[in-house]
Amino acid sequence: MRQASMPAVLVVVAGLAVSTCGASAQDNANLQSPKNESALTGYPTKPIRLIAPEVPGSATDILARILAPKLGEALGQEIVIENLFGAAGIETGARAAPDGYTLTYGSAGTLALLPHIDKTVRFDSFDDFLPVSLYAINPTLLAVHPSLPVADVKELIALMKAKPNALKMATAGKGTAGHFAGVLFNAMADVNAVVVHYNGGGPAIAAVVDNDAQWTFAPIAGRLPHVRTGKLKAIATGATTRLMVLPHVPTVAESGVPGYDSVGWAGIWVPKGTPQPVIGQLNAAVVKAIASPELRAQVIEQGSEPQSSTPEQLGRRLREEYDRLGEVAKTAGLAQ
Numbered sequence: 001m002r003q004a005s006m007p008a009v010l011v012v013v014a015g016l017a018v019s020t021c022g023a024s025a026q027d028n029a030n031l032q033s034p035k036n037e038s039a040l041t042g043y044p045t046k047p048i049r050l051i052a053p054e055v056p057g058s059a060t061d062i063l064a065r066i067l068a069p070k071l072g073e074a075l076g077q078e079i080v081i082e083n084l085f086g087a088a089g090i091e092t093g094a095r096a097a098p099d100g101y102t103l104t105y106g107s108a109g110t111l112a113l114l115p116h117i118d119k120t121v122r123f124d125s126f127d128d129f130l131p132v133s134l135y136a137i138n139p140t141l142l143a144v145h146p147s148l149p150v151a152d153v154k155e156l157i158a159l160m161k162a163k164p165n166a167l168k169m170a171t172a173g174k175g176t177a178g179h180f181a182g183v184l185f186n187a188m189a190d191v192n193a194v195v196v197h198y199n200g201g202g203p204a205i206a207a208v209v210d211n212d213a214q215w216t217f218a219p220i221a222g223r224l225p226h227v228r229t230g231k232l233k234a235i236a237t238g239a240t241t242r243l244m245v246l247p248h249v250p251t252v253a254e255s256g257v258p259g260y261d262s263v264g265w266a267g268i269w270v271p272k273g274t275p276q277p278v279i280g281q282l283n284a285a286v287v288k289a290i291a292s293p294e295l296r297a298q299v300i301e302q303g304s305e306p307q308s309s310t311p312e313q314l315g316r317r318l319r320e321e322y323d324r325l326g327e328v329a330k331t332a333g334l335a336q
Contacts, residue, residue: 043100043278043281044075044076044077044100044101045077046077046101047077047078047079047080047101048072048075048077048078048079048080048100048101048102048103049079049080049081049082049101049102049103050064050067050068050071050079050080050081050082050103050104050105050268051082051084051089051090051092051093051102051103051104051105052064052065052081052082052083052084052089052105053084053085053086053087053088053089053090053093053104053105053106053110054083054085054086054089054172054200054201055083055085055199055200055201055202055203056083056202057200057201057202057222058172058200058201058202058222059138059201059218059219059220059221059222059223059302059304060105060107060201060219060266061081061083061201061222062221062222062302063105063135063136063138063221063266063299063302063304064081064105065081066295066298066299066302067079067135067286067289067290067295068080068081070288070289070290070292070294070295071285071286071289073289074284074285074286074288074289075281075282075285079103085173085199085200086110086173086175086199087110087114087118087120087121087122087123087175089104090104090106090110090111090114090121090123091121091122091123093106093123093129093269093271094122094123094124094128094129094271095128095271096271097271098270098271098272098273098274098275099274099278100270100274100275100278100279100281100282102270102271103132103268103269103270103282104129104268104269104270105135105266105267105268105269106125106129106266106267106268106269107138107177107264107265107266107267108177108264108265108266108321108325109175109176109177109179109180109264110175110176111125111129111269111318111322112125112318112321112322112325113175113180113325113329114174114175115322116322116325116326116329116330116334116335116336117174117175117329117334117335117336118174118175118336119336125318125322126318126319126322127272128271128272129269129270129271129272130269130270130271130272130273130274130279130311130315131267131268131269131311131312131314131315131318132267132268132269132270132279132282132283132286132311132314133267133268133282133283133286133287133290133308133309133310133311133314134265134266134267134307134308134309134313134314134317135266135267135268135286135290135306135307135308136265136266136299136304136305136306136307137263137264137265137304137305137307138177138219138220138221138263138264138265138266138303138304138305139219139220139237139238139239139243139262139263139264139303139304140177140178140181140217140218140219140220140237140238140239140262140263140264141217141218141219141220141223141227141234141236141237141238141246141249141303142156142181142185142215142216142217142234142235142236142237142238142252143208143215143216143218143223143226143227143232143233143234143235144156144208144214144215144216144232144233144235145208145209145211145213145214145215145232145233146230146231146232146233147211148167148214148215148233150235151235152235152236152250152255152256153189153235153236153250153252153255153256153257154255154256156215156235157189157191157256157257160189160191160192160193161190161191164191164192165192165193165194167193167194167214167215168193168194168195168196168207168212168213168214168215169182169186169193169194169195169196169213169214169215169216169217170196170198170204170205170207170208170212170213170215170216171195171196171197171198171204171216171217171218172197172198172200172201172203172204172218173197173198173199173200173204174197176201177218177219177262177264178201178204178216178217178218178219179195179197179217180262180325180328180332180334181217181218181238181262182195182216182217183195183332183334184260184262184328184332185217185252185257185260185262187331187332188257188259188260189256189257193215196213201218201219201222202222204216204218205218205222205223205226205232208232209226209231209232215235217238217262219264219304220237220243220245220246220302220303220304221302221303221304222302223303224245224246224301224302224303227246234246234249235249235255236249236250236251236252236255237249237250237251237252237303238251238252238260238261238262238263239251239261239263240253240261240263243303244300245300245301245302245303246303265307265317265321267309267314267317268282268286270282279311283310283311286308287308290306290307290308291308
């Protein structure tokens with residue numbers, strides 16, 4: 001495989017955190033009002049399901065459950081969380097009736113990265129979905145088992161170089177944010193580790209807590225309780241600046257891997273064909289929910305940043321991230 005230069009990798013990676021370019025023709029096509037423009041009378045008239053493509057206790061699940069009550073208040077209907085792990089959850093969201101009663105929690109990992117590294121997925125991020133709003137910016141956390149004799153990133157790298165493939169890296173599954181963050185770390189630090197995929201964030205963290213795996217990179221939400229109780233040792237974060245909830249924990253970039261940046265995002269999506277008035281109503285409700293001081297405090301407490309957007313802005317972000325992460329996947333040897 002032809003190796004890209006490190007500066008090229010960093011330029012690509014920078015797209016994880018910020019999106020600024022204009023919409024492509026495909027974005028515009030996806031954001032046009034669908035033909036079945038007639039919104040359902042009185043929408044919504046029944047509970048709405050929100051598919052969280054992760055297991056209970058994962059970062060995705062936690063953040064989805066923080067959003068659900070406030071979103072339900074804004075819409076006047078209950079939001080029911082449905083946990084469907086991995087690609088199966090995204091595929092279910094894609095095949096749902098386009099009536100506004102099925103929402104999908106889609107992230108950079110599931111919609112922008114996974115299609116590049118798993119050609120068996122049965123959904124198209126652009127042809128099957130329409131964007132509603134961005135929801136959260138999610139930094140990743142590098143954590144190790146407390147018994148591992150390392151205090152910082154430099155010591156972890158030194159140990160991994162001294163014992164190649166001796167340490168197991170737990171991920172929540174192929175194509176997840178943690179998988180990408182870990183592989184990127186291995187590539188930029190020039191180290192080798194055995195990558196072990198678990199069926200969800202909960203099992204992956206449990207594996208490190210039980211010392212079945214020695215380290216993990218994962219979205220910070222859901223990991224803080226284990227850090228605070230000493231079951232996990234936080235080494236660094238993948239953000240570009242230190243986090244308010246962990247001010248004493250340095251970033252990977254300042255700890256020996258200059259330029260490292262692994263910050264994901266998540267948003268709300270509906271099946272393509274959903275009437276535009278329904279999307280507009282959903283967007284207004286998500287924006288209102290995210291403006292809630294209570295919700296914002298809960299999301300920030302998890303180490304994430306609440307952030308809403310217009311559907312068009314989220315659509316542009318997906319296109320940019322999809323293209324950039326495709327290049328990163330090739331550079332890291334993940335693309336199929």
